[in-house]
Ligand code: FES
């Protein structure tokens with residue numbers, strides 16, 4: 001067991017606006033960020049939107065594959081698509097400029113009479129492009145043009161995502177909540193099991209054993225816990241009644257963290273939870289979450305009711321767990337403003353340490369005086 005360690009991250013990192021600015025340029029503009037699932041981007045015209053630490057992003061499925069753009073019109077900068085996902089052409093609702101799938105402004109109402117833009121001017125008004133790639137059914141974007149490929153970035157976790165992508169594709173729950181806490185507080189809470197005994201007395205404590213096997217990477221990390229026999233039996237019964245086929249690569253419970261803000265919880269190879277914590281300000285974040293059961297053929301009658309009952313139960317259970325987590329996470333945010341030393345991390349909080357080490361290294365590489 002490693003001894004307690006002091007985090008390299010200072011309290012100011014949780015509430016000061018200039019820290020968030022540094023995180024934006026050192027982390028969110030450089031890392032691959034989860035944007036959505038390929039099932040949401042399957043047909044030409046499908047799109048998803050996201051906020052990458054203040055940069056609005058549109059991921060669009062064209063005839064020639066996925067494209068990512070800044071989700072901002074080149075005319076007078078209206079946001080282009082305002083819903084989390086949808087289907088249609090890229091058309092600004094303010095004055096009707098339309099863009100083709102490579103981001104060129106192909107339709108400008110009144111171009112001849114009002115603008116008379118030549119080809120070069122029109123080309124310069126193309127939407128700002130970003131990098132986009134997928135691994136399994138997980139679609140990622142990167143704001144920076146340069147950096148490792150998505151597979152290099154994910155390392156061993158690419159195999160995990162590919163495996164999950166063969167079993168899970170369509171969420172039965174997609175929601176978001178605004179939490180009054182810095183985005184790192186949300187991440188940290190999901191990557192340590194230390195709080196389970198106190199916070200999840202009515203929920204998770206009866207499902208997973210408290211001891212877990214941790215594997216640390218460079219920021220990314222994972223932990224595996226055994227499910228209690230009663231939970232295993234419960235899942236066996238649920239799978240029998242719903243005829244869903246779990247992902248056989250992973251038994252029991254696994255949690256994967258893909259730096260900087262993607263958290264995946266996998267229970268019994270049968271329930272996948274996908275969470276991201278996106279900064280909305282220095283002391284607030286948006287938790288976006290999805291729940292998925294294994295892919296299945298269309299069902300009818302009893303099977304449909306069994307699957308709906310299972311989804312309903314899992315959704316409610318997940319809401320309870322999130323409600324249990326939210327209070328302590330927001331309490332940490334209120335407290336950290338008056339903290340005068342860095343946090344101390346115990347043996348079961350080493351994933352937080354790996355997260356902080358990469359984060360401070362990347363911040364220091366951009367602004368050495370701040371994170372040293
Ligand atoms: S701002 Fe988009 S068309 Fe005018």
Ligand SMILES: [Fe+2]
Pocket residue numbers: 189190195196199200325
């Ligand atoms: Fe929790």
